[in-house]
Amino acid sequence: MLSIGDIIFNNTKLILAPMDDVTDLPFRTICKELGADITVSEFIAADALIRDVEKTKQKILSGKNENPFGIQLFGNEKESMCKAAQIIESYQPDFIDINWGCPARKIASKGAGSGMLKNIPLLLEITKEIIKSVHLPVTVKTRLGYDENNKCIVELCEQLQDIGVKAISIHGRTKSQMFKGESDWTLIGKVKANPNMEIPIIGNGDINSAQKAYQMREFHKVDAIMIGRAAIGNPWIFKECRQKLDYNTNMQTPTIEERVRICKKHLLLTLEHKGEGVGLLEMRKHYKPYFKGINEFKPYRIKLLTTNDVNELMDTLDEINCKFN
Ligand SMILES: Cc1cc2nc3c(=O)[nH]c(=O)nc-3n(C[C@H](O)[C@H](O)[C@H](O)COP(=O)(O)O)c2cc1C
Structure with missing residues (x-):
């Protein structure tokens, strides 16, 4: 049976994609409650961790x-990444994931994230050293390759497996594509179909419905599906996917009452985890997605985005429930 350490892949796992400034502890708690099997932290800068940044x-x-x-973990340099991996190990997660996929200019231009796809020998060397420096399973998240002419993912996955990587998440775009175009799952399927591959292959990119998750699993046979943007405002997507993947049946979309319930819970968890000042501000990016598609919602949205008082926010959420339920 496929596994990452103790995590056994006895069914198609659903994974919440790491998203900087989004998949914090409160949001991950919500996604977990609603069916995400595996969660991953936001990316952690090796240097910042070593400097003990709060x-x-x-x-x-x-x-x-x-x-x-x-x-x-992300970084561009062997020593600091190994040291950071050892610090991470002391927090006892189930695995350490290395980010060789982020295309953001401020990261990739320094050779971190998908910038490292330009230098595969160094990517492999750093990954190998990290594996040697910790006891935890090490996984990798990456993209199809650097650009259209360098889609190296099939060969890269074999090389990563050979040096001891325990699973690979593949976002079906190149570094050059950033987030443009459509995620191409055919190469992800090709990696999975490679008879030399023995570790879990996690497919990622543009999964925005249970139907799409089902199709990609059926066509490309991936061991897990990773969902990012579509979970923002719709963490129920994990339950919907589970039901579709296991029983090929569809779930009802969440009621307004349920959306309000989860949004309130998310807000309270955020306040508890980050304190009122930061928490109130950080929650603002979530309100619009939670209540997407409701007609004449604008006045409520404005209230949610301008209120700095927790009780008032809770009252507004109750009003939304009464008005639109
Ligand atoms: C706001 C945002 C932040 C992201 N931060 C990270 C990150 O910290 N680490 C990472 O590996 N990928 C990051 N990604 C990429 C996602 O994990 C994922 O690969 C990508 O969004 C494609 O999946 P999706 O179509 O399901 O969103 C981020 C994406 C977004 C939209």
Whole structure:
């Protein structure tokens, strides 16, 4: 049976994609409650962790019942990444994920994230050293390749497996594509179909419905599906996917009452974890997605985005429930 350490892949696992500034502990708790099998931290900068930056340390904390849980690391340099991996190990996550996929200019231009796809020998060398420096399973998240002419993923996955990587998440775009175009799952399927591959292959990119998750699993036979943007405002997507993948049946979309319930819970968890000042501000990016598609919602949205008082926010959420339910 495929596994990452103790995590056994006895069915198609559903994984919440790491998203900087989104998949913090409160949001991961919500996604876990609604069916995400595995969660991963936001990416952690190796240098910041070594410098003991408080905000970075906050990002590695996991919830009481949050397992399996992985901590994702990024960097561009062997020594600091190994040292950071050892610090991460002391927090006892289930695995360490290395980010060789982020295309953001400020990261990739320094050779971190998908910038390293330009230098595969160094990517392999650093990954190998990290594996040697910790006892935890090490996984990798990456893209199809650097650009259209360098889609090296099939060969790269074999090389990563050979040096001891325990699973690979593949976002079906190149570094050059950033988030443009459509995620191409055919190469992800090709990696999975490679008879030399023995580790779990996790497909990622543009899964925005249970139907799409089902199709990609059926066509490309991936061992797990990773969902990012579509979970923002719709964490129920994990339950919907589970039902579709296991029984090929569809779930009802969540009622307004349910949306309000989860949004309130998310807000309270955020306030508890980040304090009122930061928490109130950070929750603002979630309100619009939670209540997407409701007609004449604008006045409520404005209230949610301008209120700095927790009781008033709770009252507004109750009003939304009464008005639109
Ligand atoms: C706001 C945002 C932040 C992201 N941060 C990370 C990150 O920290 N680490 C990472 O590996 N990928 C990150 N990604 C990429 C996602 O994990 C995922 O690969 C990508 O969004 C494609 O999946 P999706 O179509 O399901 O969203 C981020 C994406 C978004 C939209």
